[in-house]
Structures are given as structure tokens and as C-alpha cells.
Amino acid sequence: MTALDTPPSTNVGVTKLRKEDAHLVTGRTTWTDNITLTGMLHVALVRSPMAHAKVTNVDVSAALEQPGVVAAFSGADLADNWAGGLPCAWPVTPDMKSPTHLPLATDEVRYVGDAVAVVVARTRYQAADATEHVVVDYEPLPAVVDMEAALADGSPLADTSLDSNKSFTWQKIDGEIDDAFDGAAHVTTRRFINQRLIPTAIEPRSVVCAPPRETRETTLWSATQVPHILRLMLALTCGVPEHELRVVAPDVGGGFGSKLNVYAEEAICLVLARKLGKPVKWTETRSEGYQATIHGRDQIQDVSLAFNEDHTIRGMKVELHADMGAYLQLVTPGVPILGAFMYNAIYKMDALSFTCHGVFTNKTPTDAYRGAGRPEATYAIERLIDEAANELGVEPFELREKNWIKHEEFPYMTVAGIEYDSGNYEAATAKAKEIFGYDELRAEQAQRRDSGDPVQLGIGISTFTEMCGLAPSRVLGSLSYGAGGWEHASVRMLPSGKVEVITGTSPHGQGHVTSWSQIAADALGVPYEDVEVRHGDTNVAHKGMDTYGSRSLVVGGYAVQVACDKVVAKAKKVAAHLLEAAEDDIEFSGGTFSVSGSPDANTSIQDISLAVFAAHDYPEDMEPSLDSDATVDPENFSYPHGTHLCATEVDTETGRVTIRSYVAVDDVGKVINPQIVEGQVHGGLAQGIAQALYEEAVYDAEGNLTTGSLLDYYVPSAADLPHFTTDRTETPATSNPLGVKGVGEAGTIASTPAVINAVVDALRHLGVNDMPMPASPRNVWEALQAASNGGAA
């Protein structure tokens, strides 16, 4: 597929400094919490301190007496305001269980942080004070914390309205899995724990809602990644007609999946604003968010690889236990099952069996966190390949090369039934090894082992791929997802020749305004500065599927390109009319339409825009408008890949892991803005490394989050992370005209196994074959202790 009359690239592929930055570096921002409306009231929530309890009584009367308090409601008070519970849009199996999830709990609380009452006061401080005067009586119930225990006979229930703690079992078997394992020469089996993480976007969530004034429209501002999805879902949850609800995502300070949801507080603010007739604001505190905003990961992964005598892979078995938490949020159950297409990764095999059990516990719900299902799958396969290489006595790269899809084999239909359209694992690997100094580091490693250096060196490999560009709508349909994966763009040619691009994506740090300007400027042949990109307001961008899953460029950028192509096609008709030439004789380049063979007969796209605005003289068979819309539905996912190499120094005396060097060679296809792409890789690496070394959400046996703030949940600072060396190879995607694959999650997906493989590699000769995440000093030291006590760790 190629773009219509593609003009020369002058903006695409080169770094343009971001248009977004000026207001961000000067503090002229519009974060949701910055919005103040006349008469605005402040909302604070009363949350359960117990992981599981019956709520026997909620008394808000004392709170109502507090200074500045305007209203206070229990869950029962508001129960009639909900047209439905908070939505889960991904019923992965027909028999999936999903507890009713009211924005305010009524008779049972199911995790610490579950909201039970709300107070509304004139100031933030008064609202916070008043929450302490709401009296809630709880009758404690046993807390379900451990996933496997939750599935055992006789386990207490995380939700007393259900008959078991299992939400679903989802299975997909490709190929003859029993044959693959029965005839295997070697099988490597491991259990990995992909620990629970807290996304921690630096901007806390915040909601402002203004009730109708001069029209029937209610406006809700939210720190969200998904204004369009939110509009529809809130309309359904709160019984507000969709056309009377406007949702705005103003400046949004990071998301990483945590703002890809429909949250209780959004529904509560919407209902309260309409009920009280006053604007309301709620902003979470960080500690509150750690309870009330979704968590990520939290899977037990039992995985096996079956090999032939020649070390080629026969098949893979995957059995997952995925912690849903207490409720199913927007896409909670779908996150782990994305792994069904990813465990085979870049490797050829004949059979893949994937089983996932979704389990309820009395913990904060999990949902999409940067990578969503793919980091977990990539971690397991890339760790398992290393373990298999060790068991088979071969170099980890050798085993990978033997099994990966060769570049000449693309397009390649994988065992999981999706077609990888392009890739070149050899090229990325060769480049990464060279930059990394692989052979030299192996030599130093040997030397340190020989000398018994207390600081050992390890080398970790991750040759990853992922599926991006969510998503072909028919595929989503086949997976029972509740919506499509298309994206929309509009291009408006203004009379002065300036351009407005309206996108259905909703950026929160990714630089869409800049990149979309580059695409439109080249496609239309207008100056980059003449393009403005509008987004994130359902009154402006009326249609969209928003931003997550590394989809925005692949699908949203594609829509911008197609909409621009339609503008050019219309303008070409007008040009032919005005230049009195046949349309087939009109050439378009750099914003100029000229008659083939008569270059002096030409006109610019800006002049045509003005002419169409005046509408005095235009072709009879068209409307006087160049404006165009495009809704594109990708025919395939895109498959970024790359080779990441990590060198760690592990202090065997203290257990401290230090990353000495990190090389990431990514193939994300064609690149629109190299600087933005590099920045996305950097940020992804930081989060993936953070999972490997620092972060873990821990619950105690009673279901209390013991890592309840940034004091105990260790988000790394600049001082805790290394410099990253990044480079690229470029194998264009074939499923979109831009040739792009997506880059938002690549670094996160690739880096976690690279780091842990490096830690294990450093300690392998000491008997360490496993390393729980995070590889904290305690976990490293305990693994070393276990190994030296004779048992394999």
C-alpha cells in the first residue's frame, strides 16, 4: 500500500523540536487539577481500610455538620444514580464472572481503597477533614490475597456474591501440543512470578465536572488517556445521554495504562455535578492513588519449552494465573490473554498451548500497564530461552539464532496464528552486539569469575518482538473485545492555507502534535508551522479510540495520512479545473499542483484552499470543500522488534545490582521523528528496568498494601538508572502506508528480561538459576545464600 502521490519528505524522518514544549517548560499548563470553575466544590472519598468486609452502616450525618461541607453521600444514597456498574469491556469468555462494580460500594467492600462514601465541601482541605467524620461500620470478612490459595477448595471468597474466586479460564491451543512434548528430547520448565506493579504516572488522576449551564451539556475534564471511550462508558454508567456529555482530556501528565480506564471517581464527579448543580473537582493524592488507581502485571507464569535433539523448539506450554484484583476494570481480563499471541515471540515452533486463569483477590484491580500482557510474555520466553540454553549447554545467542524466524522468511505466520509482516532479527542483533562490545564483555566476565571478584559481571540478552497498533477490529471482535481498533482523523484546510488536523488519539507525553504535524506537512506540502493538531476534546475530536497499546502512530498517524491524501485528491480535482487540464495530467509535489509538461501552469494547495472557500469557480461534481475525514482500520498488527543487551555488575557481598551498560537496538519501522522515538525508548527502558530491579507492590496477609506510597514503592530517580545507548534498524511495516510499527512500549517489554538475564548470568557459576523480581539486594543475597547452601536457587 502506498500513499497517493507521495510528496517528498521534508519533515517526516527528521527531528523537529516539539510543538508541545513551550507551555510545559514555562508552567502555562492545563492539568485537570489546574482547572478552577466559579462555585466549584471539592470532592473527597471515604475509602475502606479493610480488604474485605460487610458494610453494615454508613453514617454521614456528622460529616454534614463540618465546616464548608455541602453534601455527603453513602454508597446506598447514590445507588439509584447508576445505570450500571463500572464497565469491563472485555468479556474474554462467555462464562466470565464479573462482580457488580458500583462506583461507591453499598454492602460489601472488596479491597483496601474501595470507596464507600463521598463528601463535598467548599475547599480541598474541608473535604479532606470531613471524611474523618463519616462513620462506617464494617464486619470483617476473610481477605483473599494469594491467587493459588484462592482457587483451592474451601477458600474464602473475595466476593461473597460469587461462588468461586475464578473469573475465567481462557485457553488457546495451536498445533499438536501433546505430540510436541511427548516426543521432545529436552524440556525446560520454569515458574516465573511477574510481580504486581504500580504505574505511577507523575500526574495524579484528577476529575473536574461542570453541570449543564446554557445548554444541556455536561462537561467532564479528566486526566485520562481515553476521552472518547470515557464519554461512551460514562454515558452508559451514569445514564447521561451521550450527546449531552462532553469529555475533555486537557494536559495529561503521563498514563502508561493507568489512565486507560473508567474510574469510580469519574462517574461520581459526573453524578455529583449534575445532582448538586455545581462544578466539582476531585484530585487523588499519591497514597490514595496507590490504592484506587489500577495496578499492573501480577501473574504466576508456569512455562515449558520442548526441544528436539538439534535444539530446535517443538512447542511451548503456558499456564498463567493472573490476578484480577477485586473487580474487572475496563480491560482487566484481556491483558493476560494478549500473551496468547506473544509467548512464541520471535521463535518458530509447531505447537503452543496457552491457558490463563483469571483470579479474584481482595486487592486493587489490575489492568493495562505499559506493555499489557506482552512484557509478561516476553519476560517468560526470554528468561526461559536463557535457562534452556544453560540446560542444553549452548550459548544463549546460539539457541536464539537457531530458532528465530529468518529475515527471508517474512511474512511469517506464527504458531499463534498471526502474521508477522516484516522483521530482521539478524540485523538488530549484529548491530547490538557490536555496539555493546559483546565479546570483550564476555572476556571480562570470564576473568572476573576466575579471580573470584566479589563483583561479578553478567550479560543479559533480550531479543524481543511485540504486537502493536491495536488493532484490527475483526481480530478484537474474535477476542470478544467490546469495541473496534480503528482510528479517525480529520483534516481541515482553512481559507488562509493553514491546516487543522483533528485526531482521535489522545496524547499525554508522546508528542502527537509534533509528529502528526510532520505527517500532515509532508502529505499536504505545507509548512510544518502551518499545521495545528487538535485532540482530546470530544467536542472537537468527535471520534476516536484514544491512546494506548502503541497504537497512536500506527493507526492514528495512518488516519492522518489517509485524510491528507483525500484532501490532496480533492485539491487535485480543483487544480485540474482551474488550470484547465485533465486531472491525470496534474502532478503534485511539495504543495504545488502543476500540469505535466507545463511547469509554469501551476497553483499551490493554499491558493486552491482559498479558491474553494470563495467557491466562485470549482468543479461541478464536487462540494466546495477540501476538508476530509478518514477512519482507518488496520489490516494487521505491527511487530516492532529489537535486540537489547545489558551488562550488570552484581556485588555478591551486598546483593546490589548495578547496570554498567545498556544497549537497545530497536526496529520500529519507519521513523517520523527520531528524537521522539529515542525518548520513547528511553522511558520504556526505565520502566522495564524498574520492574527488574526496584518496583513491587506488596500486600500483607490481611490485604493491606504495604508499599502504599513512594516511600516504600521504589520508583527510580536519575541516580538509580544508567545511561542508555540506543540505535535502530529499519524494516518498514507493510500494514500501513507510513511503514511505522509503534514504539511506546518496546523499551518496557524488552528490558525486564535483559536485566534479569544479566543478573542470573553474573551468578550462574555460583549456582543461581533463578532470580525473583525485583532483583533487590535482599532477593539477590537470598538467592546466593540458597545456592551456597547446596540447593539450586
Place this chain on the structure above:
Amino acid sequence: MIPATFDYIRAGSVEEAVSALTEHGDEAKLLAGGHSLLPLMKLRLAAPEVLIDLGRVDALRGVCELDDGRLSIGAMTPHQDVIDNDLVAQHCGVLADVTRQVGDAQVRHRGTIGGALAHGDAASDLPAALLALDGTVVVQGPSGQREIGAADLFVDYLMTSINDDEVITEVRVPKLDGSWGWNYQKFGRVAQAWAIVGSLGLVKRSNGNVEEVRVGLTHMGTVPLRATAVEQALAGAAIDGIADAAEHAAEGTSAPTDLNATTEFREHLARVLTKRALTAAAG
């Protein structure tokens, strides 16, 4: 995120602060830099009814030399001023080096030496340093001043021997001559985190031997501790005895277990870090 309400008293002098403390008793808390107290108040883990702000008591800031040869550091001296002070650099550089590892830059600009010591957190860096230095604090109460040695200051978890009606006015530390070396090994999960374990080694060298040694341990019990067994094992010994002596570092400690470390791991870290601190201090 939002502290509960309180009455605010801005003390103009130590005397005013003492009289306010006397009047309000245990309902009152002193506010120094606020970097221990305000976070607790924001999470509503502390909710004093009266807050007495020492921020305007200028007499509590600065460093001077005492007639007895020690340094006196005003209790309200911010960490950064301790780090930057010439007298501290000249006579007690170890205090500057430990203080440099407290919190992060912004915390060091607001947090004060007196506030950190009065909070008495065994996981923070300065209590163990004061202990290893055999420093003292001077407190002023209704009945006048008294000086409390570090060994008597830290009583239990977040508890000091400073009475409710007393204010720390000074921190006193000895001057160390050029034969002293020191090193602080702070071991945490991330750069800005509290120490899982910290070990401060101070070594006075004499002709290739260790004449005197002091070891202060952070987060090895409910109070900061001295590794007395190490000190005894090493006093007068050869420098190459450090590794063996450091094996005693966990003796007499009562290290807690938490997410970052078991008691056993903390004891191990105390030995390793003490060996490293003393080796660096003696080098």
C-alpha cells in the same frame, strides 16, 4: 496530603518556645525544618494541636567553636549549611560527609540537624553519626539548659530523652585531628531512600595501627547503635585486622525485618558495610 488543623505559634526566641511548650504540654510539637514532621502530618499519622515554629529563632543557626575545643552547631542549622560550613569542613568533615547523604538536595536545604536528631529515627543518618562521634545535644527547658550525650539521647523507637518541654538548641561534636579517617557506607534501595543499613567508620591511625575506632550503625535496632564489639576488637590492632573485627559488627544489635531486609540480611550487611567503611576510613 493535607495536615489536620493546628494552632500556630511562631517563637521569636528559645525562651518563647519553651514557655509555649510548657503551656501546651504534649499537645504541642516543635517545628524545625519540618522534613520529618510535616510528612507525618500530611498523612495524618501525626496531628499536633499546637505547632511551635522555631524558624525565626536566628540564634539557633550557625556553627562556632567552643572554649572546650568542640564545635557547636545551632540546632536550626539546615543540613546544607552544615555541609558548606568551613569550621565543620576543617574540624569535623565526617559530619559534612554524612550530612551530604541525608535525603536529597531539597530536603537538605530545609531539614535541620536539630530536627533530625530530635526525631530520633534509627533509620536516619545523623543519629548514628552523633553516636559515633560521642557528640552531645544541648537542650533548654523551663529549668535551664542541660547537655545530653548521644549515648543517652536515643531511648527507643522515635523516642529521645528530650523532655516534652525542652528544645534542642545546639549540637556539639568534637574536633577530629588529621589522624582520623572516616567513611560512611549508606546502603539503600534507591538514592533517595532511607538506609536499609548504614555503617559509619571512624579510625584514628597511628604508625600503621588503629589507635582508636568508632563505628555507628544506622537502622540496626530501634535506636542508633555503636558496634562496640568491633571497636574493642580493633582498638590498638593492626589495620589488616579490620576484616576480622568487622565480623563482630552485628553483635548486640536488634535489627528489624521488613520488606527490604530480614534481620539476618541486615546483620550480614552490617558486617560487610562496616568492613568497607573501616577499610576506607583507615586507607
Place this chain on the structure above:
Amino acid sequence: MTSVQMNVDGETHSDEVEPRLLLVHYLRDVLGKTGTNVGCDTSNCGACTVHLDGRSVKSCTVLAVQADGGDIDTIEGLAEFNSDDEEAGWHPLQRAFHTEHGLQCGYCTPGMIMAAKDLLNENPDPTEDEVRHGLEGNLCRCTGYVNIVKAVRTAAAEMRGDKVDAEVGA
């Protein structure tokens, strides 16, 4: 209520405030200076960093009454206003964060820049390691810090009058 008076970004403000009012809420909710952000409640993230009497502080951990009589500088006062060419009025740090892509979502940026400004006041020519440790009190979740470090060193070079390649790392 307690009276406070302070100079914020060159303007004097006098208000009656609750003693418990945090400086960051005074700036944001009373003065409407929303350029300074709140990212946590435990003094960890540094998003709220401003200068108080010339030194970087976390304004979520300072009471407004403690800042009484002080000089406050926030991100909003950092640039010189230039109606013809906005960027010409930017502080070198603002310019360098832009050119080096030292921000993505931008939420940590005001605090990061104010922390970096203090760092450069103390150390006009920091190494990569010194920048990393100097900014340990500020969390960014988007950039992985590589380009922040680059930006701070680029700005430092400009402020020193050097034209130094601030390329860092391996």
C-alpha cells in the same frame, strides 16, 4: 488564620492563611500559580520544587507560614517575557529541555528545572554523575532521565558561555 507576606516571582503577596496551608497550595490555590505541580504526598517526587530564598525546596513540605517573608521563585517566573519571540526569553534550562527532549508529558518538568537551576548555581559544570545525583529528589516517569541529564549539561554549558558538546554516557 495567620498573615503571610512573600515575594513570588517578583510580586509581593499578602494573605491571611490557615497555618496548615502548604506552600504549594498557597501558590496554586490562593495565588493561582499553577505552574508548580503536586505529584506525591511524601516529599519524594519533587514535582513541587520551587526556590525559597534562592534554594530549591519541595513546596509540599513547607507550610506557607514558614515561607512568610521569603522570596519564592517558581517556573512561572523563570523566563523573561518577550512578546516578539517567546523562546528568546527562556532560561537556558528551559531552552535545553526543549532542544534535548528532556520532557515528555511535562508534569515533572517545572520541579525538575527548578531543581536543576539550584544544582547549576552550586556546580556550574557538573559531570553526568553529578547531575544524576543532584536530581535524585525529582522523579520523572517518561524520559528515563537520559535527555534530562543531557539538557542540564547543555544548559550548564550555555550558562558558562561554553559551546561544549554535552554528549554524555558511554
